[in-house]
Amino acid sequence: MMRRVVITGMGIYSSLGKNLSEVKDSLYQGRSGIVFSPERKEFGYRSALTGLVERPDLTKLLSRRQRISMGEESEFAYVATREALVNAEMDEAFFDDHIVGLLYGNDSVSQAVVESTDIVRQKKDTTLVGSGAIFKSMNSSVTMNLSTIYRIRGINMTISAACASGSHAIGMGYLLIKQGLQDCVICGGAQEVNKFAMASFDGLGVFSDREDEPEKASRPFDKHRNGLVPGGGAATIILEDYESAVRRGAPILAEVLGYGFSSNGDHISTPNVEGPMRAMELALQQASLSPADIEYINAHATSTPMGDANEARALTQLFGGRPYVSSTKSMTGHECWMAGTSEVVYSVLMAQHGFIAPNINLDDVDETAQDLSLVKNTINKNFNVFLSNSFGFGGTNSAIIVKKL
Amino acid sequence: MSRDEIIDITNRFLIEEFEVSPAVIQPEANLKESLDLDSLDYVDLVVIIESNFGIKLDNKDFTNVRTFDDLYDLIGSKLHAIA
Numbered sequence: 001m002m003r004r005v006v007i008t009g010m011g012i013y014s015s016l017g018k019n020l021s022e023v024k025d026s027l028y029q030g031r032s033g034i035v036f037s038p039e040r041k042e043f044g045y046r047s048a049l050t051g052l053v054e055r056p057d058l059t060k061l062l063s064r065r066q067r068i069s070m071g072e073e074s075e076f077a078y079v080a081t082r083e084a085l086v087n088a089e090m091d092e093a094f095f096d097d098h099i100v101g102l103l104y105g106n107d108s109v110s111q112a113v114v115e116s117t118d119i120v121r122q123k124k125d126t127t128l129v130g131s132g133a134i135f136k137s138m139n140s141s142v143t144m145n146l147s148t149i150y151r152i153r154g155i156n157m158t159i160s161a162a163c164a165s166g167s168h169a170i171g172m173g174y175l176l177i178k179q180g181l182q183d184c185v186i187c188g189g190a191q192e193v194n195k196f197a198m199a200s201f202d203g204l205g206v207f208s209d210r211e212d213e214p215e216k217a218s219r220p221f222d223k224h225r226n227g228l229v230p231g232g233g234a235a236t237i238i239l240e241d242y243e244s245a246v247r248r249g250a251p252i253l254a255e256v257l258g259y260g261f262s263s264n265g266d267h268i269s270t271p272n273v274e275g276p277m278r279a280m281e282l283a284l285q286q287a288s289l290s291p292a293d294i295e296y297i298n299a300h301a302t303s304t305p306m307g308d309a310n311e312a313r314a315l316t317q318l319f320g321g322r323p324y325v326s327s328t329k330s331m332t333g334h335e336c337w338m339a340g341t342s343e344v345v346y347s348v349l350m351a352q353h354g355f356i357a358p359n360i361n362l363d364d365v366d367e368t369a370q371d372l373s374l375v376k377n378t379i380n381k382n383f384n385v386f387l388s389n390s391f392g393f394g395g396t397n398s399a400i401i402v403k404k405l
Numbered sequence: 406m407s408r409d410e411i412i413d414i415t416n417r418f419l420i421e422e423f424e425v426s427p428a429v430i431q432p433e434a435n436l437k438e439s440l441d442l443d444s445l446d447y448v449d450l451v452v453i454i455e456s457n458f459g460i461k462l463d464n465k466d467f468t469n470v471r472t473f474d475d476l477y478d479l480i481g482s483k484l485h486a487i488a
Contacts, residue, residue, distance in 0.1 A: 064424050065443070125461065130452045131445035 004242035005177045006405065008250040009088025010345045011080035014233035015051030015332055019083055024349045027357040028378055032215035032331050034229050043195045047207035049217050051231025051333040053193045066149055069135035071112045073190040074145040076234035076338075077104060081146060081186060084236040089250055101154030101182045103173045104142045104236075105165025105189035107337040110196040112136035142190045142234075154182050160337075162392025163300075165189055166235065167340025170400055171259035173239045183244045189338035191232035198230045204269070206304055218334075219361035220301035220327035221308050221369040228302040231333030235342035254348050257385070257401045258287030264395025271307050271391055276300075277314045279397035283387065287401045291319045294401070295383040296356055298347045300391045301327035302334045311389065312369035324383075326359035326375040340390035344400055347386045351404035354382045406484055411458075411477050418453050432474045439473070460484060 012019065015033025016026035026033070033051045040048035055072055056079045062070075070078070085091075094100070116133040120126055135144060140158040147156045155176060159169040166189020173185035191197075201207070208227035210217040218229040245252055260283030264275030284291060297315060301308045308327075315325060328346045329335070335342050350357055356379040365374060384404045391397045416430050423440045430439065440446070451462050460483040470476050 059424075064422075065446070068449070123455075127448060127451050127461075128455055131448040 002178050003180055005174045005256045006240055006242045006245050006252045007237050007254045007256065007348065007402070008240045008245050008252055009084040009090070009238035010253065010348060011083030011087065011236040012233070012342060012345050013053070013056070013076045013079045014235070014335065014342055015053050015231050018079070020349060023346070024353055026331065027328065027346055027349060028353070028355055030331065030358040030360045030378055032360060033231065034214045034217060034333050036211055036214045040195050043199065045199065045202045046205060047202060047209045047211060047227070049208060049211060049214050049229045049333070050193060050198070051229070051233070051335065053231070053233045062149065066145070068132035070145050071109055071136040071141055071192065072194060073106055073109065073192040073234065074142045076232070077142045077146060077188060077190040077236065078149065080188060080234040080236040084186070084238050087251065088238040090238070095151050098184060099154045099182070100150070100152055101173065101176060101185035102143050102147050102152045102156050103159055103169040103185055103187050104146065105159045105161065105167070105169040105337050105340060106139060106142045107160045107162055107165050108192060108197060109137050109139060109141050111192060111194040112141070114196045146186070155185065161396045161398070162394060163334065163336045164340055164390040164392040164396045164398040165337040166342065167388065167390035167398035167400055168261065168396070170237065170239065170256065170341060170344060171261060171398055174256045174259050177239055177241050183241045185239045186236060187239055187341060188234060188236035189341035190234040191336045191338035193232035197232070201230065208303060216361050218303045218330050220299065220303045220330050220359055221312060221366050221374055222362050223364040223366045225303045225305065225308060228304055228329070229333035231335045232338060233335065233342070234338055235345045237341060237344060252405050253352065254402050254404045257289065257403050258283040258285070260284070260286060260399040262397045264397070266395050269393055271310050271395070273310045273314045275395055276311060276389065276391055276397045277318055279399040280314070280318055280387065280389065283399040283401045289385070289401065292322060293385055294319060294323045294387050296347065296350070296386040297323050297325045298343045298386060298388040299325055299327040300389040302329055309366065309368040312366065312372060316371045321371045321373050323373065324356050324375050324379065325372045326357060328357055330360040330362070340388070340398060343388050343390070344402060347388055348402065348404065351383055351386065355380050356383070408477065408481060411480055411484070414457055415477060415480060418457050422449065422453050430473055433472050436470060436473055436476055454480060458484060460487060
C-alpha cells in the first residue's frame with residue numbers, strides 16, 4: 001500500500017515578499033518584483049533586470065560558526081525553511097524524535113566560487129580564503145548548512161537539475177515518503193541573486209532587454225515577449241506521510257498527488273514539446289487523474305519566444321482550453337533553481353485563499369497560446385487541483401500535481 | 406609596533422570576528438575556551454591576522470598559544486622577525 005504524501009508547512013522568501021502573507025498579497029495584486037540593477041549594468045550585463053531580493057540579517061538567529069558557511073542562497077533557504085517549520089508546527093524537539101530528510105534544489109554558488117578564487121589569485125595562499133569558503137562554494141551548500149542547523153538525520157542531498165531543481169526536489173521527496181522510506185522530508189529550492197550568479201546566462205542573450213520598463217519585461221505568452229528576467233530567493237515545503245501528519249495533529253495544507261519527469265533527449269537549451277508532455281502525462285498517471293481534473297496550471301513559461309510557444313503547444317494538446325493557466329514568472333521573473341518549489345508555494349497560496357494570480361503583462365496573447373484559458377487579471381475562484389511545470393537546461397522536465405485539502 | 410598597539414588591534418578584531426564581549430578577553434585567559442574556537446576557527450584567525458598585520462601564520466604556529474598573552478607574543482615575534 002503506497003502512502004499518501006501531504007504538505008504540512010510552507011515558507012517563502014522572494015521578490016514578491018519575505019513571508020507567505022506578503023507574497024500572497026503580491027500575487028493577488030499582480031505586483032511585479034522586477035527592478036533594474038545599476039550594479040549589474042556596471043558589471044557588464046547586457047540586460048540588468050532582476051528580481052529584487054534583499055539579503056536577510058541572520059546575526060540574531062544563527063551563530064557565527066553557522067553563518068560563516070552560508071552564501072546568500074543558504075541564507076534565503078534558512079529563512080524560508082524557518083517559516084515552513086513554524087507553520088508545520090515542528091520545533092527543535094521534533095528533530096530529536098524523528099528522522100527527517102532534506103532535499104533542496106540548487107544549481108550554482110557563483111559568488112562564493114568567484115570571491116574565494118579571487119583571494120587566492122591575489123594572495124597566492126589558499127588559507128586566506130577562510131574556513132567558510134569551501135562550505136559556501138560547493139553546490140550542496142544549502143543542504144550541508146540546513147542539515148547542520150536542524151540536525152537532519154534522514155536523506156540529505158542537493159538536487160541539481162537546472163531550472164527544474166526545486167520541482168524534482170519535491171518529486172523525489174514525494175517518492176521517498178510514498179514508498180515508506182521517509183516520514184518527513186524538507187523540500188525546497190534556492191537561487192542566488194548576486195551579480196555573479198547570472199552573468200553567463202545573460203551572455204546567451206536570452207534575457208529581456210526591456211530595461212526602461214522593468215515591471216513589464218517578463219511577459220510570458222505575450223506576443224511581444226523578448227526574453228526572461230532572472231529572479232531568486234528560496235522556497236521550502238514540508239512533505240509528510242499523511243498518517244504521521246494526522247497522528248501528530250499537524251496542519252495539512254495539501255496533498256501531492258503526482259510527480260512526472262522526463263528528459264527531452266534533445267538540444268541543451270532549446271525546449272521541445274514532446275518531453276514536457278511526457279512529464280505531465282506521467283504526473284497525471286501517478287495521480288490517477290485525467291487532464292480534465294486539472295483546474296489550474298502554473299506554467300513554466302519564462303517569457304522566451306521558443307520556450308513559451310512550445311509549452312503552449314504541449315498544454316493545448318494535453319489539456320485543451322479547460323484549465324486556467326498563468327505564469328507567475330510574469331511577476332517574479334525566472335527563479336531558476338528555486339522556481340519548482342516557489343511556484344508550488346504560490347499555487348497552494350492561491351488555492352488556500354480562493355484566487356488565481358494573473359499572468360501580468362499579457363497584452364496581446366501569442367498565437368500559439370490562443371486556445372489556452374490564460375489569466376490576464378486576478379480571478380476570485382476556489383479551486384483544488386493544480387499542476388506545476390518546471391523545465392531546465394539539458395531538457396530536464398518535472399511536473400507536480402497537488403490537491404488542496 | 407608597540408605591544409599595547411598589538412593588543413588593541415588584536416582585541417578589536419577578535420571581538421568583531423568571534424562576536425564576543427570585550428570582558429571575555431583577559432591576558433591570562435585561555436584563548437580557545439574564551440573564544441569558543443574549533444579547528445576551523447584557527448583558519449579564520451590566520452586570515453584576520455594577515456589582514457590586520459600583514460603577517461602570515463601557519464596552523465602549527467598556534468601549537469604553543471594557550472592564552473591571549475601568548476597570541477600577542479606570537480604576533481609580536483612575527484612582526485619583529487619581519488622588521
